[in-house]
Amino acid sequence: MTAVANRGRMPSPHRRGRARASSILLLIVALVATAVVLLPIAVIVFTAFKPVGEVNAYPPTLLPENWTLDNLIAIFRELPFARLILNSFVFAGGVTAFALVFDSLAAYALARLDFRGSRVLLIAIIASLMIPFQATLVPIYQLVSDLGWVNSYAGLIAPRAADAFGIFFLRQFFLSLPRDLDNAARLDGASEWRIFTSVVIPNAKPALLTLAIFTFVNNWNDLLWPLVFTTDAEMGTITSGLTLLTGPGGIIPQGVMMAGSLIAVLPLVIMFLLVQRRFIESVASTGLK
Amino acid sequence: MPRTTRPRYRPAAPLGGRTPVGSTRRTSMIALAFLSPALVILTVFVAWPMLSALRLSFTDASGFGREEYVGLENYVRVFTDPDVLQAMGNTAYYAILFTPAAIVIALVLALLVNHPLLPWRGAFRTALFVPFVVSLAVAAFAWSYLLDPQIGLLNHWLRGAGIQLGNVLQDPVLAMPAVALVAVWKSFGFYLVIFIAGLQEIPGSLYEAARVDGASAWQRFRHITLPMLSNTLAFVMIVALIAALQAFDQIYVMTGGGPYGTTQTVVMEIYTSGFKKLELGFASALSYVLLLITLVLSLIQFRFFGRREKDAQ
Numbered sequence: 001m002t003a004v005a006n007r008g009r010m011p012s013p014h015r016r017g018r019a020r021a022s023s024i025l026l027l028i029v030a031l032v033a034t035a036v037v038l039l040p041i042a043v044i045v046f047t048a049f050k051p052v053g054e055v056n057a058y059p060p061t062l063l064p065e066n067w068t069l070d071n072l073i074a075i076f077r078e079l080p081f082a083r084l085i086l087n088s089f090v091f092a093g094g095v096t097a098f099a100l101v102f103d104s105l106a107a108y109a110l111a112r113l114d115f116r117g118s119r120v121l122l123i124a125i126i127a128s129l130m131i132p133f134q135a136t137l138v139p140i141y142q143l144v145s146d147l148g149w150v151n152s153y154a155g156l157i158a159p160r161a162a163d164a165f166g167i168f169f170l171r172q173f174f175l176s177l178p179r180d181l182d183n184a185a186r187l188d189g190a191s192e193w194r195i196f197t198s199v200v201i202p203n204a205k206p207a208l209l210t211l212a213i214f215t216f217v218n219n220w221n222d223l224l225w226p227l228v229f230t231t232d233a234e235m236g237t238i239t240s241g242l243t244l245l246t247g248p249g250g251i252i253p254q255g256v257m258m259a260g261s262l263i264a265v266l267p268l269v270i271m272f273l274l275v276q277r278r279f280i281e282s283v284a285s286t287g288l289k
Numbered sequence: 290m291p292r293t294t295r296p297r298y299r300p301a302a303p304l305g306g307r308t309p310v311g312s313t314r315r316t317s318m319i320a321l322a323f324l325s326p327a328l329v330i331l332t333v334f335v336a337w338p339m340l341s342a343l344r345l346s347f348t349d350a351s352g353f354g355r356e357e358y359v360g361l362e363n364y365v366r367v368f369t370d371p372d373v374l375q376a377m378g379n380t381a382y383y384a385i386l387f388t389p390a391a392i393v394i395a396l397v398l399a400l401l402v403n404h405p406l407l408p409w410r411g412a413f414r415t416a417l418f419v420p421f422v423v424s425l426a427v428a429a430f431a432w433s434y435l436l437d438p439q440i441g442l443l444n445h446w447l448r449g450a451g452i453q454l455g456n457v458l459q460d461p462v463l464a465m466p467a468v469a470l471v472a473v474w475k476s477f478g479f480y481l482v483i484f485i486a487g488l489q490e491i492p493g494s495l496y497e498a499a500r501v502d503g504a505s506a507w508q509r510f511r512h513i514t515l516p517m518l519s520n521t522l523a524f525v526m527i528v529a530l531i532a533a534l535q536a537f538d539q540i541y542v543m544t545g546g547g548p549y550g551t552t553q554t555v556v557m558e559i560y561t562s563g564f565k566k567l568e569l570g571f572a573s574a575l576s577y578v579l580l581l582i583t584l585v586l587s588l589i590q591f592r593f594f595g596r597r598e599k600d601a602q
Contacts, residue, residue: 045435132580134556217422
């Protein structure tokens, strides 16, 4: 995409004074908007470090007066939190690893191999993109339950080990790779498996990274899925585990909730900040493709 | 894995077409090997459940004992049960609150963050995108705390400005806007990034020409930006509508569907009937209705997709 198309547009010299004034005005508006947007995140961070007395104090304040680690310790007492963190990593990481391998294999066949039925298969995969997962949750649950996989990593991961969106997304990307590379490898006598592993996959790293982040974030953050497939508090994820604390009446102190929330978002925010440019650019491209 | 494939000569692709690899049996076998892991998963966990849900929707399945076929009874209940009708109305209301708000906020902030005179555009874009990686559940915890009638910061500040909101999440009028607001907060960054990409596709020369002709900022927006952005707008609108139909997470956390069922949505109803009351047949029928509505919206979306792809070629 032409991401830098408008970058070079600068005002003509005689407009500079007015441009500077507009610049400052825009900056103020942007700062205010960003502050409003980031307020809930600031509340999570600061409340996590507030002592109980300050959390419940009136009038409420944003910043803690005395910083404490009590809430971050308490969340590990209220919930099997270390286990939930592990479960979140195994579930989101497991789904991501399987889906990346299975989706890219299937996408390669659809993008590069001319076989009978490829069109029908592609249409079926595109059609299944339209199915909201909530719509098939009941039979999937019955299936997982018949397999004895409720409250297991297998039950959480297996139904999502491949997905139509990933296959479609990677197929589109593989199609955009120049065929000269794999044709050259074919001339040299390389097998399809070799072309897949040593030509296509190394060139598809940006797409694979994007898909990996999307899959990981979506699963880490999913609530309904772990809520349905785990009944044992030890087998939930951070996201589903925290909801156990929010019964009517709010039995659990807000500071502890916010400490749990902070730990839940921290890995994702760090991951996002590390790869933010590429991630944002690939989000942008989903709207254009 | 097909490691044993023999070297074969394949002519290079003709311009604009697929490589004529040839539909030999061997290629089909190789393709099948590549496809089989994904196909097994998709067959077992997508295709089969689709059929299974359809069958269940005509039964009184409850997870225990015999299932009897009950004809269209579940579907009749979907369209006559006052609770279900309320959930459908609520979902539509939620979509009406969420979709325009998310789109307008995303578009306004996209125009701001894409403005050539704004310094540190990249940093603002990143900061505004952060809520997108926060889960709806965690967003719901933070907003519930902000909106708390006693110790909530937002409620406190609004009281300072003379606005008395009271207990928002227990208020039948305010609860739905509140849960919609949480979803807007979480997802506008995603739409914003798509809008920025759309804005950057608009040729700068159009704006230059308009400026030479003396068009005002509003006229430039109305007659250049909006028409040039119409495809992106349509795409975002449908994606947002589909997301709105699936509202669940923050509602489960913040209100549990209350007060008085005013925030009960279709997916909340599927969850309650399917996994709490174990009315599997009825939950499946409701799922199918949701599926059909989503399907219609997706088909409209694919028409736009198709047009875009044709435009791009």
